[in-house]
Amino acid sequence: MEYLKLQFIHNDLGQRKSGEIVEGTLTSGANVRLMDNSNFSDYKNGRRHNYIGGLAKQSPLRLQIPNSGHWHVAIDMQGLQGSTRASVRVLPGALPEIREASLSSVPSLVRDNVPPSVAPGGQTHDVFISHASEDKDEIVRPLANALIKEGLDVWYDEFTLRIGDSLRQKIDHGLANSRVGLVVLSSSFIAKGWTNYELDGIVTRTVSGEQILLPIWHNITKQQVVNFSPSLADKVARSTATHTVEEIAKEIADLLNSAAVWVGTFLCPRGFDCYVRDGVRSWESQLLTLQQHRVGLCVSHGINRRTC
Numbered sequence: 001m002e003y004l005k006l007q008f009i010h011n012d013l014g015q016r017k018s019g020e021i022v023e024g025t026l027t028s029g030a031n032v033r034l035m036d037n038s039n040f041s042d043y044k045n046g047r048r049h050n051y052i053g054g055l056a057k058q059s060p061l062r063l064q065i066p067n068s069g070h071w072h073v074a075i076d077m078q079g080l081q082g083s084t085r086a087s088v089r090v091l092p093g094a095l096p097e098i099r100e101a102s103l104s105s106v107p108s109l110v111r112d113n114v115p116p117s118v119a120p121g122g123q124t125h126d127v128f129i130s131h132a133s134e135d136k137d138e139i140v141r142p143l144a145n146a147l148i149k150e151g152l153d154v155w156y157d158e159f160t161l162r163i164g165d166s167l168r169q170k171i172d173h174g175l176a177n178s179r180v181g182l183v184v185l186s187s188s189f190i191a192k193g194w195t196n197y198e199l200d201g202i203v204t205r206t207v208s209g210e211q212i213l214l215p216i217w218h219n220i221t222k223q224q225v226v227n228f229s230p231s232l233a234d235k236v237a238r239s240t241a242t243h244t245v246e247e248i249a250k251e252i253a254d255l256l257n258s259a260a261v262w263v264g265t266f267l268c269p270r271g272f273d274c275y276v277r278d279g280v281r282s283w284e285s286q287l288l289t290l291q292q293h294r295v296g297l298c299v300s301h302g303i304n305r306r307t308c
Contacts, residue, residue: 108210128174146249
């Protein structure tokens with residue numbers, strides 16, 4: 001804290017980034033001005049200048065840095081009586097607006113008809129969750145439990161990431177054996193120090209540009225995401241700051257259960273592994289259950305029940 005008698009209190013903020021928040025705490029009303037280098041030079045020399053802020057009648061006061069550069073805060077009592085004590089700190093920028101497009105608008109998020117022979121024991125999964133080990137208890141396990149309550153098969157223990165792991169290999173392994181892939185982006189995830197090569201393909205396919213993973217943002221700031229991978233800020237994602245794990249789980253379950261796919265000459269609902277082998281229809285679920293779902297889907301699609 002500094003004590004103001006005459007002139008102004010100067011806080012040199014140094015190089016700051018667009019979107020960061022400058023918070024000033026005052027003991028009484030004062031003029032608070034946020035200025036870049038050029039305008040601060042004009043201000044201290046008594047020349048005309050531009051600034052963000054003005055008379056602060058309440059404390060704390062928060063001002064947002066509009067663009068990256070060297071910034072200053074000046075606090076003065078010009079036109080006022082008395083004095084004030086003041087402190088200034090810089091806060092991270094707010095989370096960027098997550099693209100709230102419907103998950104169904106990104107068909108590449110879902111992989112249908114995953115071959116059962118890839119995973120050990122021929123097992124496939126509805127969802128896999130790639131995550132940092134530090135996030136397992138706080139977000140990953142609750143999200144997995146919420147997905148399981150929606151009737152989905154969830155795979156996440158094998159995708160706990162630690163320093164030294166190959167991110168790309170983990171992701172590719174998950175994609176080969178699951179219909180939907182999630183990656184929890186957090187400060188802990190970023191701190192693993194992934195290389196650019198590993199980051200390039202975790203969310204989009206290199207050739208087609210299709211989005212293949214759904215990022216789940218957890219306790220992470222806008223600037224952290226931009227510094228980590230600028231392209232991620234433009235991807236369809238969900239955030240634990242704006243959605244509960246139950247809401248995210250339901251949306252993913254709806255995505256998997258809302259449509260059906262054609263396998264050979266018959267309609268297979270999502271959630272079943274359906275195959276045509278040597279002209280014979282095959283599936284992993286019980287015949288009666290599959291027939292019931294197929295008939296219901298056929299009727300809803302206007303297909304004759306007897307030919308379904």
